Amino acid sequence: MTQGLDQQHPQEHRDRAILETITQEGRSDYNLVELARLYIRYDNFPGARQIQQDLQAILAQWNLTVEELFTLTRAIHQQGQIYRRTKSGEDIQDWS
Numbered sequence: 261m262t263q264g265l266d267q268q269h270p271q272e273h274r275d276r277a278i279l280e281t282i283t284q285e286g287r288s289d290y291n292l293v294e295l296a297r298l299y300i301r302y303d304n305f306p307g308a309r310q311i312q313q314d315l316q317a318i319l320a321q322w323n324l325t326v327e328e329l330f331t332l333t334r335a336i337h338q339q340g341q342i343y344r345r346t347k348s349g350e351d352i353q354d355w356s
Contacts, residue, residue, distance in 0.1 A: 266307035275301070279314050287322050293342045295319070296333040299326065 269275070275298055282291045295318060302312050319329060336342055 266309065267305070269302065269305055269308045269311075271301070272308050272311060275308075275311060279311065279318070282318060283314075289336045290342060292329065293333050293336055296329050299329065 278294060278298065282294060285291055295315065298311070299315050299319075302308050302315060305312070319326065324332075
């Protein structure tokens with residue numbers, strides 16, 4: 261797919277700020293889960309190339325493969341709720 265046909269993800273601006281925070285704070289359970297969530301969101305998305313590159317760079321910096329990231333985050337999720345819940349019981353993170 262050519263760059264001219266790339267789409268802009270509606271969450272791209274907000275996700276850019278999340279990636280900056282992850283980069284500044286470094287590896288933690290919360291940041292691993294956020295990285296996995298963003299990886300899922302942007303995997304095979306036709307656009308947001310810089311975010312996709314940044315996700316790959318963070319994985320390389322943390323010496324992780326995507327499979328290792330997902331294994332770690334599954335274990336984190338099994339330990340309990342990493343995200344706070346609202347009064348209605350909904351996750352506050354937007355997975356779309």
